[in-house]
Amino acid sequence: MLQAHLKPWVAALLADEPPVALDSSFVDEDLRGSQSDKLFQVTLRGGEPGLVYVLLEHKSSPDPGTALQVFRYKLRIWNAYAQGSRDRLRALPTIIPLVFYHGAEP
Secondary structure, three states: OHHHHOOHHHHOOEOOOOOEEEOOOOOOHHHOOOEEEEEEEEEEOOOOEEEEEEEEEOOOOOOOOHHHHHHHHHHHHHHHHHOOOHHHHHOOOEEEEEEEOOOOOO
16 A cells, blocks of 8 residues: 555665554644554665655645644654664664645645
8 A cells, every 4th residue: 555655766665575553643632633644664675674654634725834744743753763762863764754635636
């Protein structure tokens, strides 16, 4: 499913191993009624770890603030990943965000 919805050049970065769903949510508490998210651990072609962050948002029109919103979620993911470890902070995994939008406007 991830490879089918990612841009081909991004999907090509993923190794053949299946993604592993992680049990966590990074959505703002007040937005949980209109958003859902899922974080997947993946292996990239070079062997390094990566993360794919899937955000399902129920909006009927484009929101220019989505990029900053996703950036906040990525920051939360990196903080959770690093757990204050200097070694982990030096090698933060790539996060590939995937936002699903269902509005009429492109």
